[in-house]
Amino acid sequence: MLDAIFNHINRFTDLSEEEQAVLGTMLKTTSYKKKAFLHEAGEICKGNYFVVKGCLRLYFIDIKGAEQTTQFAIENWWISDLTSYLMHKPSDFYIQAAEETQVIVLERRDYDELFDKLPKLERYFRLIFQKLHQASQIRIKYLYSQTAEERYVNFNKLFPEFVQRVPQYMLASYLGFTPEFLSKIRAKK
Amino acid sequence: MLDAIFNHINRFTDLSEEEQAVLGTMLKTTSYKKKAFLHEAGEICKGNYFVVKGCLRLYFIDIKGAEQTTQFAIENWWISDLTSYLMHKPSDFYIQAAEETQVIVLERRDYDELFDKLPKLERYFRLIFQKLHQASQIRIKYLYSQTAEERYVNFNKLFPEFVQRVPQYMLASYLGFTPEFLSKIRAKK
Numbered sequence: 057m058l059d060a061i062f063n064h065i066n067r068f069t070d071l072s073e074e075e076q077a078v079l080g081t082m083l084k085t086t087s088y089k090k091k092a093f094l095h096e097a098g099e100i101c102k103g104n105y106f107v108v109k110g111c112l113r114l115y116f117i118d119i120k121g122a123e124q125t126t127q128f129a130i131e132n133w134w135i136s137d138l139t140s141y142l143m144h145k146p147s148d149f150y151i152q153a154a155e156e157t158q159v160i161v162l163e164r165r166d167y168d169e170l171f172d173k174l175p176k177l178e179r180y181f182r183l184i185f186q187k188l189h190q191a192s193q194i195r196i197k198y199l200y201s202q203t204a205e206e207r208y209v210n211f212n213k214l215f216p217e218f219v220q221r222v223p224q225y226m227l228a229s230y231l232g233f234t235p236e237f238l239s240k241i242r243a244k245k
Numbered sequence: 246m247l248d249a250i251f252n253h254i255n256r257f258t259d260l261s262e263e264e265q266a267v268l269g270t271m272l273k274t275t276s277y278k279k280k281a282f283l284h285e286a287g288e289i290c291k292g293n294y295f296v297v298k299g300c301l302r303l304y305f306i307d308i309k310g311a312e313q314t315t316q317f318a319i320e321n322w323w324i325s326d327l328t329s330y331l332m333h334k335p336s337d338f339y340i341q342a343a344e345e346t347q348v349i350v351l352e353r354r355d356y357d358e359l360f361d362k363l364p365k366l367e368r369y370f371r372l373i374f375q376k377l378h379q380a381s382q383i384r385i386k387y388l389y390s391q392t393a394e395e396r397y398v399n400f401n402k403l404f405p406e407f408v409q410r411v412p413q414y415m416l417a418s419y420l421g422f423t424p425e426f427l428s429k430i431r432a433k434k
Contacts (some may be wrong), residue, residue: 116386124389126382138379148386171368178367179360185374190327192381193315197305197337199388200313200421232389 057085060108061160064132068183069176078173082166088153095151101140103161107131110157113226116148125230128154130218134184141167154222204233208241246274249297250349253321257372258365267362271355277342284340290329292350296320299346302415305337314419317343319407323373330356343411393422397430 061083062076071079085108088094095101097116105112107129114127114135126149129135140147141164162170171178198207208231212219219227228238250272251265260268274297277283284290286305294301296318303316303324315338318324329336330353351359360367387396397420401408408416417427 116390118390124386126385126389138375138382142375142379171371175364175368178371179364182360182367182371182374185371185378186327186331188378189374189381190331192378192385193327195385196315196381196388197313199385200315201305201307 057108057158058083058160060132061106064106065177065180069179071174071176075174075176079170079177082162082170082173084161084163085158086161087158088156090153090156092153093150094153094159095137095147095149097148097150098146100144101137101147101149101151102164104134104136104138104141104164104167105129105151106134106160106162108158108160110159111154111222112151112157112159113154113222113230114149114151115226115229116150123225123229125226128218128222128226128230134188154226199232204231204237205241207231208233208238246297246347247272247349249321250295253295254366254369258368260363260365264363264365268359268366271351271359271362273350273352275348275350277346277348279342279345281342282339283342283348284326284336284338286337286339287335289333290326290336290338290340291353293323293325293327293330293353293356294318294340295323295349295351297347297349299348300343300411301340301346301348302343302411302419303338303340304415304418305339312414312418314415317407317411317415317419319410323377343415388421393420393426394430396420397422397427 058080062071065071094103094105094112109131112129112135113125114137115123115125118124127135135151137147137149137151139145140149144164198210202210211231224238225235228235231238247269251260254260283292283294283301298320301318301324302314303326304312304314307313316324324340326336326338326340328334329338333353387399391399400420413427414424417424
């Protein structure tokens with residue numbers, strides 16, 4: 057299972073077999089059933105999660121008791137509550153498997169040491185965070201500028217397979233509206 | 246003026262004098278009057294901007310013709326339309342000086358080469374993008390969960406000096422409401 061992450065890293069840098077072995081000692085592989093929790097609100101987020109297969113989502117529960125999904129991660133994406141992970145603060149978020157999911161976990165206690173042992177990973181994570189920030193900039197613009205229906209149409213155009221893959225209520229909360237509203241839009245099409 | 250960026254980088258890594266000299270050849274320093282544009286929508290964003298003194302904002306114009314400010318950068322922050330910058334795509338955003346601002350510019354054509362010449366900067370930019378992604382996660386959560394008034398109160402608590410510093414209409418659009426609404430909240434206090 058670690059091959060998935062080695063392959064991904066080697067798209068951006070080149071780890072030797074020895075370096076891969078060192079990295080391997082710092083990673084854990086695990087699988088989660090659909091709807092299982094990797095992390096729950098109130099806890100300190102101990103893992104940065106790389107999805108090998110499946111789909112994770114990051115969400116919080118708002119003041120009205122509704123789930124708000126702020127991020128998904130599918131194959132080859134990383135997900136974590138970064139503030140909780142980096143600063144050892146209790147988290148407001150949940151991380152849940154949206155499907156049966158295989159993940160590789162980089163635990164917080166290994167994170168700093170990782171770069172001392174494997175400086176090449178600075179480049180890899182620079183590019184990962186660069187990409188995540190890029191995605192956030194686009195995301196924030198959409199949240200400001202589009203109606204719920206436009207967001208749905210646009211998201212559908214960009215990620216048609218993904219729309220088929222995740223439960224409707226998760227997609228609805230990600231796009232910022234109720235599942236009922238999503239059913240209405242779908243019925244119209 | 247380059248000392249500002251060398252000092253910032255040396256908080257996270259240690260550049261030798263020679264490395265600083267190499268970096269210096271790849272950076273430009275410049276100043277902008279209040280309201281001047283560093284970058285306009287429709288153009289490819291050619292710079293990643295480090296604020297030495299002052300304040301920049303990133304905004305776009307929505308379908309109703311209203312300015313929507315999605316990001317600010319003050320001293321020691323970087324700002325750019327990253328998708329446009331990295332992928333050479335025309336941008337939807339403007340970058341404008343919210344105050345008289347001194348900036349250091351890292352132009353796109355130097356960006357890749359930078360890491361070949363100065364691998365230590367991988368670490369620096371990994372930490373910069375890590376921080377930016379962390380800020381985005383918090384930002385997106387606020388956009389989902391708080392009323393306009395809560396956003397204002399919260400933002401005021403976190404960044405009281407900043408609230409005094411920027412024009413009301415920019416702050417209002419950043420927090421997602423009209424300047425009139427902001428005046429009302431302020432009047433209530």
